[in-house]
Structure formats: structure tokens, C-alpha cells
Amino acid sequence: MRTSIATVCLSGTLVEKLHACAAAGFDGVEVFEPDLVACPSSPEEIRALADRLGLTLDLYQPMRDVEGVTEEQFADVLRRAEAKFALMQRLGMDLVLCCSNVGTATIDDDEVSASQLRRLGDLAQGYGVRIAFEALAWGRYVDDYRRAWRIVELADHPAVGTCLDSFHVLSRGHDPSAIEQIPGEKIFFLQLADAPALSMDVLSWSRHHRLFPGEGSFDLPTFVSHVLRTGYDGPLSLEVFNDTFRQTDTRRTAVHALRSLRWLEDAAARLVPERHDVRQLKEAAAPTGFDFVEIKAEDTSELEVLLGQLGLTPRGRHRTKPVTLWSAGDVRVVLNEQHARGEAPHLAAVGLQVPDASATSLRAAELVAPPAHRRTYATEQVIDAVVAPDGTEVYWVDAVAGEPAWVEEFEHGTAPGPTGIGRVDHVNLAQPWDVLDEAVLFHTSVLGLEAQASTQVAGPNGLVRSHVMRSPDGAVSLPLNVAPPVQAHLDQHVAVSCDDVVGLARSARRRGLAFLPVPDNYYEDLSARFGLAAEVVAELQDLDLLYDRDDDGEFVHFYTRTVGQVFLEVVERRAGYAGFGAPNAPVRLAAQSAATH
Known part of the structure; x- marks a missing residue:
């Protein structure tokens, strides 16, 4: 199906927005009237630019307060409408969005509204224009898509149809299944937006907190499937009002938007397989585990000491x-000093094992994920990768038993021995404030991870917001954390699992590992909260171990000191504990903040 996007979704001028939409790969745009009013280019110049860029101008919007008014007011509606229709002719556009009346309606009567839309349709038809009538969720009288359709049906005019907007339907909790009762040819346009689950007035929710599909709590695939079953064959179009997206790079947001629409079209297509014109993406299974993590820096010697103290074995240097x-167990840590002049240690890449690497690569390309490029010689394994929104490179290889083939490219190392370390448990990735929503969509759509409920943790410099991305079987977990700028690097770390954290901590201490210090007050509180035996608390305190417990099991863990912008965590999960020790995060953040001053 054709794709479209409202210019209100993006930052920049109208000309910049058109260039960004074309570069991203959209087929068309909705022209938001304030963007045109503020543009120095004439309507004819905008029309010519869209033609050159290969964009259709699909919808002019919005036209407000057109129905449910007195005859005197309606005369003014017709005056405004005629000027609008003449402008649309200059733009070469044939569809205008008319919103249900919010400000001037005084007559709550479907027959009156239908009559006025019919007369408006007569005027529009003379200019080659059609009207798409939409029920706003906060409309004075018409706030339900079913009533909007009833009015359109009563109007019974070939130039009058309806516009369906997922936000206005789903934010009010209306049942979208009745959409299937509307003839597809009378659905003139479809606007799509997701949104987080918030408790606030619907107008503010709409104006500031909409999200691209796949980033919020709405069931958009099912919503779109209802529309597709009507036979609707117009564009899938995004209309997302969001304060963050209106401030971020225009071209990047346009690509982000297209990715969301391709994900949604694919998800809807799987619900309506009879619609062969709806595109399905290459199906790729979620990752089954971590293959490696990479830490990059100009000088990684301090990290080598830290890894050795934890019990990892040096496997050698890459031959080129x-x-x-x-490595230790199934944990592989790559220390990269290539092209890293002036860079402090930081998490640069994550490698994943997937059931079918070629399928993941095809899906990533279809979702316009930017590829990561590294020079690879003929004798070296080529590993496909993309760049995540936060700049982290994500690689994937076919899952294999034992060590992957690329390990053989490292020479003059030591064979690993038993350490008690098992695998990479999770990798925390710090996110800039303006990319979190994009990152959630990226990891769900490209990698098949699932977004868990958002949590917030109080740190000494403000709240840290976290979204955990997890594979369906829990083998891969990527907590994405947004922290205040002064402590953002404190949420970038690698956690490895073990089967005896107490024994591993004692061994690491004997090798000289400096643990993150935990205050005595924590252990007094721990004893009170959980009623642990005094000797258990004493052992935890002696080793700077932290503890958590829930209905499913226990969690014992410790942190290393921070090197550059990265630190390590060692965890032991007992029974069915599946969390990340969130109650201990404020203690960790405070200790790390104190260590940096």
C-alpha cells in the first residue's frame, strides 16, 4: 500500500519536510495548513517540488468547525471553504480533512450536520475536491467515528466521505470493529498514531504525546485490519503530534516514521492475508542469546585488568x-582500540545469535535500519550489522553450538578454564533523551524483542527512565535507560551471570578487584525488609553484594568500579527471579555518583 505522513510530524520548514519525506521513501504527504502558511514558496512551487521529489500531496488539513452551525455561520463556512478549495486547486490536491466541530457548533442534530456537509460537498465538487469528515475525540457533539459515518451516510454525496484516525477512535476506547460496516470507498483517508497509556485530558494527550506505530499501547495492527477488510485502498498515513519529534532532525525522524509504518503494515497484513496488496516483511525470529559485547577505547589496558580480576581469560589479539x-563460559568481551583516538572506554557494539542471520539482514534492510560498516578481509567472517538509534552497533550471527567461527581470528591467547561465569545476562544501554521511543521501535521491529513496562528509578541527579527490551524466551535483555545528562554514563554496563556469586566475589577480591562500595545503611535496611539471617547479611556486607527478592526467587549481584563510561555487573539468579534488582538501583547510582566527585 502507499505510505504517507503529515508534515506536522516533523521539524523544519515545509520544503525541508518534503525533502526528508522523499529521501526516507514515503509515497506522499499530508500538508498541514500552518506549514504552508509559514512557507515563502507559492502553492505552485510546492506542487512542482513535490512532483520533482516523486511525492503526492494526499490531504490538505485541517478545515475546522464546518457543521452543526446556524445558517448565518454556515454562510461564513462556505466563504472559507471556497478560498480553501481554490488554494487546493493551485496545489493540485483533491482531498481536504474536515474535523467535527469543536468551537462553533450549537445544533446537535445529525440531519443538520449532514445537510451542511452535503452543501459543502456541492461546492467542493466544483473545484474537483472531496471532503473527508473526521470525528475528533473532543468534538463538541460528534466525537465518535460511528456517528461521523452516520452523518456522512445521511449526506449521501459522492464528494463526502469519512476519515478514520486511530488516535480519535482508540483514545476514547471505542470499539473499532464497527469500521468493517463502512464501505471501503467511503473511507477517504486513514490516519495512524500510537500513544502511551496516560490518564489525562484527551486533547493534551493528542497534542503532545502521540507516538509512531509500535511505540505505544494501542493495538494498531488490529485497528488497521478492520479498515483493510472494508476494501480501503488509500494510503496508510501517519499523523503524530509529539513535542520531541518536532525538535529532532527532520530526515532522521522521517526514516523513523517510515520504519514504524512498514512494521505496522506487515503486522496488519498477517491479520488480513487475503489482502495481497498489503506488504509483508521478511519474517525473522528473535535472537536466542548474546554472541559478544564490544567495548571501545583508545587504551583498553585498564579494562584488561578488570576482566582478568573477574576471571575472564585473554583469548588473544585479532590477526589484522x-x-x-x-572470554569465560559463553561470555565474550571484545576490546577494540581501532579508530578510537581520544575515546574513553564505552559500549560500542553488541553481537547477537539468531536462528537465521540472512533473514534478520533482509528484515533490517526492509525496515531501513542504517547498516554498520567495518573493513573485513577475505579470510575473516563477514558479520552483518546495523546502527541502533543511540549509536550502538548491533551485529548478528547464526546461532551455533560452542564458540562462533570468528573466535578463530584471535591468536596467541590462552585456552579458557572453568570460572563459574555462565553467559551475558543483560546489557544496559544509555539512551539520549530524544531517541528512546525510536529505540523501542527499532529493537521490536528489527530484532523481534518485546518491550516490557517502563519503570523509573530515582537517582541523586534525577529520575532514570528504563524500558527493558527482551526476547520472548528471556535469553536476551537490553534495558534502555534515559538518565539525566550528568549521570547518563552510569547506565551503560554489561551484566554476566554466574552460579555462585559469593564464591566468584571472593575469588575476584583475592585477585584485587575493586568493588563498588555499598553503604552500611543499605544492609540495615536490607535486614529489616527481608528478615534475612544476621550471618547472611554480614556475608553480603563483607563483599559489597546487593540483594533482592520477589515471589519468584532471589537476586544477588555486585558491581565493579566504572572505567571510562562502562562498568560490569555479576549476577546470580535463584529460582525464577526475572527482574534486574530495580530496588537497588538508587543505591548503585548514589555510590557511582559519589565515586565520580
């Missing part, structure tokens, strides 16, 4: 690059 490999 200034890169070393350390």
Missing part, C-alpha cells in the same frame, strides 16, 4: 586489527 578477545 588492534582488537583483543576475553
Whole structure:
């Protein structure tokens, strides 16, 4: 199906928005009237630019307060409408969005509204224009798509149809299944937006907090499937009012938007397989585990000491690059000094094991994920990768038993021995404030991870907001954390699992590992909260271990000091504990903040 986007979704001028939409790969745009009014280019110039860029101008919007008014007021509606229709002729546009009346309606009568839309349709038809009538969720009288359709049906005019907007339907909790009773040819346009589950007035919710599909709580695939079953064959169009998107890079947001629409079209297509004109993406299964993590820096020697103290084994240096490999169990840590002048240690890449690497690569390309490029020689394994919204490179390889083939590219190392370390448990990735929603969509759509409920943790410099992205079987977890700028780097770390955290902590301490110090007050509170035996609390306190417990099991863990912008965590999960020790996060953040001053 054709794709479209409202210019209100993007930052910049109208000309910049058109260029960004074309570059991203959209087929058309909705022209938001304030964007045109503020544009120095004439309507004819905008029309010509869209033609050159290969964009259709699909919908002019909005036209407000057109029905449910007195005859005197309606005369003014016709005057405004005629000027609008003449402008649309200059733009080469044939569809205008008319919203249900919010400000001037005084007559709550479907027959009156239908009559006025019919007369408006007569005027529009003379200019080659059609009217798409939409029920706003906060309309004075018409706030339900079913009533809007009833009025359109009563109007019975070929130039009058309805516009369906997912936000206005789903934010009010209306049942979208009745959409299937509307003839597809009378649905003139479809606007799509997601949104988080919030408790606030619907107008503010709409104007500031809409999201692109796949980022919020609405069931958009089912919503779109209802529309598709009517036979609707117009564009799938995004209309997202969001304060963040209106401030971020225009071209990047346009690509982000198209990715969301392709994800949604694919999800809807799987619900309506009879619609062969709706595109399905390459299906790719979620990752089954971590393959490696990469830490990059100009000088990684301090990290080598830290890894050795934890018990990881140096596996050698890459035969063509200034890169070393350390491992223990199924944990592989790559230390990369290539092209890293002036860079402090930071998490640069994550490698994942997937059931079918070629399928994941095809899906990533279809979702316009930007590829990551690294020079690879003929004798080296080529590993596909993309760049996540936060800049982290994400690689994937086919899952294999034992070690992956690329490990053989590291030479003159030591064979690993038993350490008690199992696998990478999770990787925390710090997110800039303006990319979190994009990152959630990226990891769900491209990698098949599932977004868990958002949580907030209080730190000494403000709240840290976290979204955990997890594979269906829990083998891969990527907590995405947005922290205040002064402590953002404190949420970038690698956690590894073990089967005896107490024993591993004692061994690491004997090798000289400096643990993140935990205050005595924490252990007094721990004893009171959980009623642990005094000797258990004493052992935890002696080793700077942290503890949590829920109905499913226990969680014991410790943190290393921070090196550059990264630190390590060692965890032991007992029974069915599946969390991340969130109650301990404020203690960790405070200790790390104190260590940096």
C-alpha cells in the first residue's frame, strides 16, 4: 500500500519536510495548513517540488468547525471553504480533512450536520475536491467515528466521505470493529498514531504525546485490519503530534516514521492475508542469546585488568586489527582500540545469535535500519550489522553450538578454564533523551524483542527512565535507560551471570578487584525488609553484594568500579527471579555518583 505522513510530524520548514519525506521513501504527504502558511514558496512551487521529489500531496488539513452551525455561520463556512478549495486547486490536491466541530457548533442534530456537509460537498465538487469528515475525540457533539459515518451516510454525496484516525477512535476506547460496516470507498483517508497509556485530558494527550506505530499501547495492527477488510485502498498515513519529534532532525525522524509504518503494515497484513496488496516483511525470529559485547577505547589496558580480576581469560589479539578477545563460559568481551583516538572506554557494539542471520539482514534492510560498516578481509567472517538509534552497533550471527567461527581470528591467547561465569545476562544501554521511543521501535521491529513496562528509578541527579527490551524466551535483555545528562554514563554496563556469586566475589577480591562500595545503611535496611539471617547479611556486607527478592526467587549481584563510561555487573539468579534488582538501583547510582566527585 502507499505510505504517507503529515508534515506536522516533523521539524523544519515545509520544503525541508518534503525533502526528508522523499529521501526516507514515503509515497506522499499530508500538508498541514500552518506549514504552508509559514512557507515563502507559492502553492505552485510546492506542487512542482513535490512532483520533482516523486511525492503526492494526499490531504490538505485541517478545515475546522464546518457543521452543526446556524445558517448565518454556515454562510461564513462556505466563504472559507471556497478560498480553501481554490488554494487546493493551485496545489493540485483533491482531498481536504474536515474535523467535527469543536468551537462553533450549537445544533446537535445529525440531519443538520449532514445537510451542511452535503452543501459543502456541492461546492467542493466544483473545484474537483472531496471532503473527508473526521470525528475528533473532543468534538463538541460528534466525537465518535460511528456517528461521523452516520452523518456522512445521511449526506449521501459522492464528494463526502469519512476519515478514520486511530488516535480519535482508540483514545476514547471505542470499539473499532464497527469500521468493517463502512464501505471501503467511503473511507477517504486513514490516519495512524500510537500513544502511551496516560490518564489525562484527551486533547493534551493528542497534542503532545502521540507516538509512531509500535511505540505505544494501542493495538494498531488490529485497528488497521478492520479498515483493510472494508476494501480501503488509500494510503496508510501517519499523523503524530509529539513535542520531541518536532525538535529532532527532520530526515532522521522521517526514516523513523517510515520504519514504524512498514512494521505496522506487515503486522496488519498477517491479520488480513487475503489482502495481497498489503506488504509483508521478511519474517525473522528473535535472537536466542548474546554472541559478544564490544567495548571501545583508545587504551583498553585498564579494562584488561578488570576482566582478568573477574576471571575472564585473554583469548588473544585479532590477526589484522588492534582488537583483543576475553572470554569465560559463553561470555565474550571484545576490546577494540581501532579508530578510537581520544575515546574513553564505552559500549560500542553488541553481537547477537539468531536462528537465521540472512533473514534478520533482509528484515533490517526492509525496515531501513542504517547498516554498520567495518573493513573485513577475505579470510575473516563477514558479520552483518546495523546502527541502533543511540549509536550502538548491533551485529548478528547464526546461532551455533560452542564458540562462533570468528573466535578463530584471535591468536596467541590462552585456552579458557572453568570460572563459574555462565553467559551475558543483560546489557544496559544509555539512551539520549530524544531517541528512546525510536529505540523501542527499532529493537521490536528489527530484532523481534518485546518491550516490557517502563519503570523509573530515582537517582541523586534525577529520575532514570528504563524500558527493558527482551526476547520472548528471556535469553536476551537490553534495558534502555534515559538518565539525566550528568549521570547518563552510569547506565551503560554489561551484566554476566554466574552460579555462585559469593564464591566468584571472593575469588575476584583475592585477585584485587575493586568493588563498588555499598553503604552500611543499605544492609540495615536490607535486614529489616527481608528478615534475612544476621550471618547472611554480614556475608553480603563483607563483599559489597546487593540483594533482592520477589515471589519468584532471589537476586544477588555486585558491581565493579566504572572505567571510562562502562562498568560490569555479576549476577546470580535463584529460582525464577526475572527482574534486574530495580530496588537497588538508587543505591548503585548514589555510590557511582559519589565515586565520580
